[in-house]
Amino acid sequence: MLDVGVLRNDPDTLRASLGRRGLDVDVAALGEFDARRRRARAEAEELRAEQKELGRSIAGLDGPAKDEAVARAGSLADEYKAALAAADALDAEFNATWLTLPNLVDPTAADGLTEEDAEELRRWGEVLVGDGLRDHVELGELHGIIDVERSAKVSGTRFGYLFGPLARLEFALVQWAMDRLEPYGFVPVVPPVLVRAAALFGTGFFPGDRDQVYAVEADELYLVGTSEVSLAAMHGDEIFDADRLPLRYAGFSTCFRREAGAHGKDTRGIFRVHQFDKLEMFIFCHPDDSADQHEFLLAREEELVQALDLPYRVVNVAAGDLGASAAKKYDIEAWFPGQQRYREITSTSNTTDFQSRRLKIRFRDESGNRLVHTLNGTAIAMGRTLIAIVENHQQPDGSIEVPEALRPYVGFNAIG
């Protein structure tokens, strides 16, 4: 949620930001609506003040004077109720729109509206090109480590079974990444994956991305698409002492995504599935510090990907391709030899105060209570990282070398 102060004091910035996202919103009309609702609120509160004052005096009255005062207070109460209802209705109407507006775009986010408009910042590593390369589905079959046919029988499309050494590799990746992140102060967390709607509103996934989220209707709970949701909402309604910031967490969870609207896209193998495990970094920090924390998260991601010896490029995501909560986002795209192209394997966003305002997460300093900034970044996203390892480290004979860093964790040097 945006600060309404932006609408009142700096509508041009708001208009420009929405424009960069390719959204057409009548900012002036919203401003007038905001003024109207405030007037309505003020009117209701004046009536209330009058009613309360009169009500208080009743305690000291007696006889006809009292009866008269009670009668007058009664009609005041009715007037107030009506005025309050009117003010509440205006607020609700305003908020319904306001809640759908995405975060202000950072000036340094790339221009453009689509994935193709992302700005490439740098490349690292030698990419594997040419014919005769196997993709993860072939390699998976060859070694019996991935099965998407049986998962289709059991669960439908976009699921997969991981077997044996590949399953071991997943656990190794988690353990290894935790070991590398903890020295930076990331607290390992295993959070809930079923959450209330409030957590999804608070993190900006609702109302916009409701159709991407699995709902457990009988219990009014939702399956998270990322542990970002449960990590952010964990500190909802809290006020930190300033010296506790930044607060860093590394949450491990299974992630569930409906992938609505992705029909026909990435249907092969386990590249895009409804369920995968992910280690996610999350930071609560001082507003002046969030740009640095964002670079910090990207640096941690690059360290991990480099240590796995995966060729990649870093892109600055275009304004129009940002999620609602993000002001700026970097993706790391690893090279996938089976597709002969770079594809996203990590993503890190600075969501500034967009989530903290909704979740009421503040900190205390000399000038009072202020909203923290929140940031998230993928440490290791399972399906894709496993695919990238398998495809990039395949040998001519079809065997797969385990990246050096992981060998102590899995106890073998190669698959096959």
Add this chain to the structure above:
RNA sequence: GGAGAGGUGGCCGAGCGGUCGAAGGCGCUCGCCUGCUAAGCGAGUAGGGGGUUUAUAGCUCUCUCGAGGGUUCGAAUCCCUCCCUCUCCGCCA
């Protein structure tokens, strides 16, 4: 799933229809005092929204005593629904 108890400010804890956003204690902050100092004295110390304002200052109004509704001129206090916590029983990874 069954039975019971309860949710008040950073924490503990009073309040049981009006003068309560709320006694008292602890903690914390500031000031004072004091050579015996993890002592004494004084003051301050919740959050949100509106108005005024250059202002996240001040002043002021309003809302919030788990959440939402209701009764009443008036509710932390009475009624209803929901959520959560704790105890016991049952079941169980």
